[in-house]
Amino acid sequence: MIQVEEHPFNTGSCDECWEGRLDKLIVWEPGSTNSTKAPLNSLTGGHCLCKNTNVLIASFTKSKPVARIVSSTESLFLELNVDGAHSASSYFKHPAPLFEAKYEFVHSPLCGPAVIPASTEGELHFPHLEALGYTEPPRSIRCIWEIRVNRDRDVWLHFDKVKFTTRECQDGRLEVFLPSRPDYPFLSICGHNVSSKDMPPLTSLDLTPSTSTGYLPQPSVKIQFIGTTTPARAAFKIAWTELFHLPRNPDGTLMTSKLTENGATSSPDGSGGGDCEFLCPGESGLCIPASLVCNGIVNCPAVGGRYNESLETGDEAPDVCRARTEAEDVNWLMISLGAGGGVLLAVASLLLVCRCCCCCCCNKRPDDEEDY
Known part of the structure; x- marks a missing residue:
């Protein structure tokens, strides 16, 4: 820096x-x-x-x-x-x-990778476990991560298992910075407010800086951790999910007719394409790919972005996962029945061919052969 x-x-x-x-x-x-x-x-x-x-x-x-x-x-x-x-x-x-x-030199090996490429979901862990074996914990540390996001996507950050050494912000704090307001943290977490870490999804406008130049940088969110007292004792995990917006009708209602089985929806600009295979609860019109449903990680934020509510009503809700399990069991049953029927048909065809060959051999008479 x-x-x-x-x-x-x-x-x-x-x-x-x-x-x-x-x-x-x-x-x-x-x-x-x-x-x-x-x-x-x-x-x-x-x-x-x-x-x-x-x-x-x-x-x-x-x-x-x-x-x-x-x-x-x-x-x-x-x-x-x-x-x-x-x-x-x-x-x-x-x-x-x-x-x-x-x-100033920042981002020691304990911080892990500084730039995280865009992906549908991901996790950030501190300290970086691979560096603990060869790096001596410093007296103070400053980590700056840049989490990149695919264009035209929102992102939801969830802070989990956050532990600071003391309650004082000067001894350790986590801050989230947005390109649209880079000089002031959007969220700041210290030891005294570590329980208040729920946050709403960040929109694609929040993730893109306002610039008059022709250069359009990759949408991203920056997370900074500063620790001054035995920073290696601090630990946290940050998970994030990219979200897709379902288009809306002229009257403001969600365009649910665009939600198809393979997730092929139209984006707001009409360019087509998308990942709206599962519609998150609420009126926000936020969607995630079907592969993230019931994967053990909450990927759908509830209204207001509260994590506990997401456990009960979102993509990890018991009713949703139960229905998904039953549907998968039915699919495997149909696959098994189809495979079994195919095997029986193959065996029957093989027996029929063998029977025809045997009949041809038995009906051939010796006097039909020519003498030379």
Whole structure:
């Protein structure tokens, strides 16, 4: 992670940061751009910091703008570009620095993978068990995970088995950040409010930042854990499920006619396709694939996102799983009957063929043979 405290540059605006001979700082990850050369635009995911830094990646302390950029790879590059025509008069005759930057190493091996690819469901565990055998627990730790989500999907996070070392937030806290509001946590959990961890589903709009550039990053949600007192004693599990929205009729009712046996529904933009094989309870129109129903994990949030209610009314409800088990038993019975009938038919056909062969051999007379 790098934190840049900018000195106000002489020229340049945020909209023109990538263009022209403007004074600017460019920050990028070679692991993401596959090049050690500075990117020419934001389409590659680089950040351009100029006189009026984009407020989406900056927060302000007193009068100085501060940009905090967290890398998802092992290296982060920073390049300063100054227009030589006015550099001497604007900067180098003044003692004040052009900018100040601080960097910090975060996300130790105890945190596990930093970027988690998009998937229908998943789990995040802390501490990372594989690292406990070769990593000495530090005195403090900071983990930042980026959970990526498929486009046009909502996501529901559920916090389970959360344990902190103390009740104080300064000793350990979990925070959820959304791209639509990156400077303030959407949810913060400490030892004193660990029981209040139910949260509603996050919409696809929450997971996508508002940007005026042509670069559209992968929808995601970031989770941060900070521990300062024996962090290895803290432990938690975070499970998530991607959700699909069933389209609605013009009057606002759910378009249940689009719910088919194979889950082929129309998306809200009319492009078609979807994963609405199981409609979650309530009027939200949230759907999940049939493979997630009765798999031992709650994937359907109830109204308000309360976990306990989901156990009784959602995809893990006893009535739903009982009906699903009975349907599977009937399917296996039909498969068994069909397989048994096929075997009997094959045996009967084989016996008929053998009988015909025997009859042909018995009816052949010796005098029918020709003498040579």
